[in-house]
Structures are given as structure tokens and as C-alpha cells.
Amino acid sequence: MKRPSGLGWTLALAIVLVALALAPVLARALAYPYLTSLATRAAILAAAAVSLQVVVGLAGLVSLGHAAFLGIGGYAALGLATAGMNEAAVSLPVAVAGAGLFGLVTGRLALRTRGVTFIMITLAFAQMAYFVAQSFEVLGGSDGAPLDPPLLFGTTLLRGPIALHVLALVVLIAFVLGARVLAASRFGRVLRAATESEARVTASGFDVRRARLAAYVLAGAAGGVAGWLLGVHAGFVSPAMLEWRVSGELLVMVILGGAARPEGAVIGAVGVVAVEEVLSGVSQHWRLIFGALIIGVVLLRGRRLLPR
Amino acid sequence: MTPALELVGLRRAFGALLVTSDVSLTVHPGELHALIGPNGAGKSSLLSQIAGTLRPDAGQVLLDGRDVTRVAPHRRALSGLARTFQVSALAPGLSVLENVALAVQARARHALHPLRRAFPDPGLDDPARAALLAVGLAAREAQPVRALSHGEQRALEIACALAASPRCLLLDEPLAGLGPAEADGIVALLRGLKGRVAMLLVEHDMAAVFALADRVSVLVEGRVLASGLPAAMRADPMVRAAYLGEETCTEHPPA
Numbered sequence: 001m002k003r004p005s006g007l008g009w010t011l012a013l014a015i016v017l018v019a020l021a022l023a024p025v026l027a028r029a030l031a032y033p034y035l036t037s038l039a040t041r042a043a044i045l046a047a048a049a050v051s052l053q054v055v056v057g058l059a060g061l062v063s064l065g066h067a068a069f070l071g072i073g074g075y076a077a078l079g080l081a082t083a084g085m086n087e088a089a090v091s092l093p094v095a096v097a098g099a100g101l102f103g104l105v106t107g108r109l110a111l112r113t114r115g116v117t118f119i120m121i122t123l124a125f126a127q128m129a130y131f132v133a134q135s136f137e138v139l140g141g142s143d144g145a146p147l148d149p150p151l152l153f154g155t156t157l158l159r160g161p162i163a164l165h166v167l168a169l170v171v172l173i174a175f176v177l178g179a180r181v182l183a184a185s186r187f188g189r190v191l192r193a194a195t196e197s198e199a200r201v202t203a204s205g206f207d208v209r210r211a212r213l214a215a216y217v218l219a220g221a222a223g224g225v226a227g228w229l230l231g232v233h234a235g236f237v238s239p240a241m242l243e244w245r246v247s248g249e250l251l252v253m254v255i256l257g258g259a260a261r262p263e264g265a266v267i268g269a270v271g272v273v274a275v276e277e278v279l280s281g282v283s284q285h286w287r288l289i290f291g292a293l294i295i296g297v298v299l300l301r302g303r304r305l306l307p308r
Numbered sequence: 309m310t311p312a313l314e315l316v317g318l319r320r321a322f323g324a325l326l327v328t329s330d331v332s333l334t335v336h337p338g339e340l341h342a343l344i345g346p347n348g349a350g351k352s353s354l355l356s357q358i359a360g361t362l363r364p365d366a367g368q369v370l371l372d373g374r375d376v377t378r379v380a381p382h383r384r385a386l387s388g389l390a391r392t393f394q395v396s397a398l399a400p401g402l403s404v405l406e407n408v409a410l411a412v413q414a415r416a417r418h419a420l421h422p423l424r425r426a427f428p429d430p431g432l433d434d435p436a437r438a439a440l441l442a443v444g445l446a447a448r449e450a451q452p453v454r455a456l457s458h459g460e461q462r463a464l465e466i467a468c469a470l471a472a473s474p475r476c477l478l479l480d481e482p483l484a485g486l487g488p489a490e491a492d493g494i495v496a497l498l499r500g501l502k503g504r505v506a507m508l509l510v511e512h513d514m515a516a517v518f519a520l521a522d523r524v525s526v527l528v529e530g531r532v533l534a535s536g537l538p539a540a541m542r543a544d545p546m547v548r549a550a551y552l553g554e555e556t557c558t559e560h561p562p563a
Binding site (some may be wrong): 123153182184185186187188189190192193196197199200201202203205206207208211214218 | 316359361380381383385386390391393398399400401402406407408410411413414415417419420421422423424425426427444449468469
């Protein structure tokens with residue numbers, strides 16, 4: 001079996017990260033500030049995709065409900081800001097804890113199942129979260145509500161596009177490094193082995209379901225961070241963040257990146273954002289072209305879309 | 309002496325089909341107890357109930373005198389019960405060494421450490437290498453499991469079980485599909501374990517069974533038909549008719 005070497009992935013990742021990091025410079029040179037915002041968004045979605053890759057690629061669980069974690073992160077920021085506590089040092093930990101708790105509760109139930117049933121249950125839980133978000137009239141109901149940039153320890157350091165861009169890049173790099181360390185760790189080995197033979201891992205003396213739950217909770221908490229960033233960057237949080245389409249897009253990013261490595265998720269996410277941006281400028285029917293592109297990539301990559 | 313493994317009145321049905329019917333048997337420390345019986349007698353189902361992956365409807369499983377009937381399979385493994393599978397259950401993409409090291413890791417401190425590198429780690433790798441050496445696979449440690457032959461995979465299953473330093477070992481047809489030379493190697497390995505590890509051996513190779521077993525039980529249609537010393541079992545006319553005696557049946561067709 002041919003597999004790109006670790007070095008090749010690292011190099012590809014480095015190129016993508018440098019391109020994202022240079023976006024503000026290019027934006028200034030071209031007097032086109034939107035480019036910075038686009039790169040920030042790509043970095044945040046890439047971080048979200050990396051968190052999903054831990055579930056899909058490392059733990060072997062295909063989840064179609066990851067948007068719920070993003071939404072919880074976003075609503076943590078919005079909810080606290082509405083309550084007069086627009087402070088990152090408070091709302092970010094709350095986002096992490098809230099998303100992790102949601103992962104713990106829903107994961108315990110969802111992990112009783114595997115395969116297609118797991119996909120459907122994660123989707124169902126995310127839809128429940130979506131409708132709950134719609135019912136928060138005080139937070140804008142189904143329209144959502146604007147979110148002012150939060151303070152950071154009482155300072156305005158997080159205001160301004162460059163600060164947020166740097167923060168998004170730092171989070172992205174931390175997630176990729178974290179996912180790599182996790183995959184190579186003792187915990188990661190148990191997850192990898194369990195995707196290949198659950199019986200072997202159980203007979204060795206591991207509680208497979210508990211290990212998977214830990215991975216699911218961890219990835220959910222990380223998804224909460226990405227959602228918090230997404231809300232702060234957009235300056236707006238609405239139930240659309242929890243829509244199943246968002247979960248689907250994240251899954252597409254992970255799968256296009258090969259699913260097996262966090263670097264792939266980054267490349268998949270940045271690629272999807274870039275292609276969407278270019279195509280939507282070409283035609284309003286860009287999704288048609290995008291669909292054809294996905295089919296093309298799937299056919300070309302063929303055998304090894306999901307780790308097995 | 310407390311038996312290493314004791315089954316008391318174990319019973320399990322799948323709908324109307326009784327796969328395990330009031331099975332009681334013991335395996336003493338260091339003893340090799342062979343379980344023979346025709347295909348479909350319920351041998352693998354019985355092993356699954358002992359290992360904990362199949363819950364019995366009634367009866368008890370005792371490990372070292374402790375009732376583990378309701379204990380999860382991974383906890384039974386940690387308390388000294390190891391098993392090999394009839395159809396190899398290995399992680400084919402992981403290396404040979406990693407498959408064995410998993411069993412060592414489960415018993416190490418910080419077995420699920422999320423930061424500590426799994427490989428290389430001498431604390432896990434060295435005991436795993438010792439188990440690979442015992443089954444003659446030391447030279448293949450770096451290869452993925454899928455590169456191994458069928459016979460080598462059977463040996464690897466045993467290495468994984470040994471790496472857990474079990475007190476009781478369940479072996480589900482470890483010789484199935486092996487060539488004569490490979491089978492001899494496994495038989496010699498199991499003989500070397502006798503006296504140290506309690507073993508329950510399910511096997512169709514009668515020459516190996518009678519060469520290794522301290523006691524033999526015959527399972528037919530989920531019931532223990534007979535149990536005793538190998539010589540007595542070989543001579544028992546009921547056992548011969550039910551299982552060993554295909555030729556007996558052809559010689560003396562039922563009236």
C-alpha cells in the first residue's frame with residue numbers, strides 16, 4: 001500500500017500554514033482586507049476539521065453531528081456576552097466545558113452503536129441542539145444575534161482582524177500538533193488498534209467503549225473552541241452554525257484530506273474554503289461544480305477514503 | 309486447591325437452540341484441560357462465555373474462586389484470563405510488535421496516556437519481544453500483521469496471550485490450518501506452558517489433544533457428555549460413538 005510519508009504531509013501542512021499566515025500581508029499589498037478574514041475563517045474551519053479527524057480518522061467513528069460542538073462554543077460566547085460577561089477568559093473555558101459535557105452525555109448513548117446507526121444518532125443529537133438553539137428567544141431565536149468582540153482579561157487585545165487571525169492560527173497549529181501527539185500516544189494506539197480489531201483490544205484488557213468516549217469528548221471540547229472562534233470572528237452567532245450541513249461540510253473536509261491524518265484535514269478544509277470562494281465568484285450555481293469536484297476526488301482517491 | 313477456572317451450571321440459549329446446557333467443569337492451576345466435540349457442539353460459545361463476550365442465561369464463571377459472571381471482558385483479561393481466537397483477531401495494519409505490546413500496555417501504569425509515545429517504549433516493547441521470541445516470531449516484529457502467513461498469525465495470537473502473563477489461557481483451535489511443522493512448534497510451546505498456566509484447549513487435532521491434555525471433556529450439543537483422563541476418554545464407548553467414532557459408526561451402523 002502506498003501512503004504519503006509523514007515528511008510529505010508535514011511539508012504540505014507547512015505550505016498551507018505559511019500561506020494562511022501570509023494572507024494579511026497579501027491583503028494589505030492588494031488593499032483587499034477581505035482576504036485576511038477569509039484566511040481566518042479557513043484556519044478556524046481547519047481547526048474544527050482537525051477535531052473531527054480525531055473522531056473519524058483516529059477513533060474510526062463517522063460522526064455527522066460535529067456542528068453541535070461548534071454551536072455550543074458559539075452560543076457560550078453569545079450567551080455570556082448577552083449576560084454582560086463578554087470576557088474570553090471566561091467564555092472560552094465555558095465553551096470547552098459545555099461542548100465536552102455535551103460530548104460526554106451524547107457520546108455515552110451514541111457509542112452503544114456503530115457504523116450507520118452511530119452516524120444517525122450523532123446527527124439526531126445535533127438536530128436536537130439545533131432546535132434548542134432556535135428556541136433561545138433571548139439570544140435571537142432562529143435569527144441569531146450579533147456578538148461584540150470579547151475582552152481578553154479586560155483588555156481589547158482580541159479586537160481587530162490581525163489579532164483574531166493570529167489566535168486562529170495558534171489554535172490550528174496547537175490542534176494539529178496535539179492530534180499528532182495523540183495519534184502516536186498509548187491512547188492513540190488503543191484507538192487505532194480498535195478500528196482494526198475490537199476483539200483484540202478488548203482481549204488485551206482495554207475498555208474500548210470508554211477509550212472511544214474519551215476521544216469523542218476531547219474532540220467535542222476542541223470543537224467548542226473552534227465554534228467559539230467562529231462566532232467571535234463572524235461577530236454573529238445563529239442556529240445556522242449547528243445545521244447538519246455544517247457537520248456534513250466538516251466531514252467532507254476530513255474525508256477529502258484522506259481522514260487518516262490531521263494534516264489531511266487541514267488541507268481538506270483550506271481546500272474546500274478556497275474552492276468555494278473561487279467557484280462562488282464564477283457562478284451562482286457553484287455548488288454544482290463543487291459537487292462534481294468532490295465526485296472527481298473521490299473517484300481518483302478511490303480505495304482509501306476512510307481508514308480501515 | 310482453588311481451581312484457576314471453574315464453570316458451574318452454565319447455560320445459554322439462542323432462541324430455541326440450547327448452545328450451552330448445564331456445563332460444569334474445572335481447570336486447575338497449571339493444568340491443560342482439553343475440550344473436544346463435533347462442530348456445532350458449542351465450544352466457541354462456551355469460550356465466549358468464559359471470556360465474557362457472551363453472557364450466559366444461568367450459571368457462574370469463577371476465576372481463582374472469584375465469581376466473574378457479570379464482569380466485563382476487559383476486566384477479566386486484566387485479572388489474568390487470556391484467549392486466542394478461532395479466527396485470528398489481530399490488528400492487521402499494526403506491526404507484529406505493536407499487537408503484542410498492546411497486551412503489555414494494558415497492564416502498565418498510564419495504559420491510556422494521551423501524550424506518552426507508544427513506540428518505541430522499552431517498558432512495553434521488551435516484554436512483547438520476549439513473547440515473540442517464545443513463538444519464533446522475533447525476526448518479524450517490525451512487519452505489519454497482514455504480511456504474516458496464516459500459521460504465523462496463529463503463533464502471534466499465542467504471543468499476544470502470553471504477553472499478558474495470564475494465569476488462565478483459553479485456546480480456540482490454535483492448530484487449525486497449520487502445517488505439520490508449524491503445529492509441532494505450537495504443541496511444543498503449549499507443553500512448555502503446562503504446569504505454569506492453566507489452559508482450556510479447544511482442538512480438533514486428536515493426536516495433539518491426547519499428547520497434551522491432563523484431562524479431556526467431551527462436549528456434544530452443548531452438554532458435557534463425559535470428562536476424565538485422556539486414556540479413559542479415548543476408550544469410552546459413548547465418546548467414541550458421539551465424536552471420535554465416525555469409523556465406529558460405519559463399522560456398527562445403528563440397528
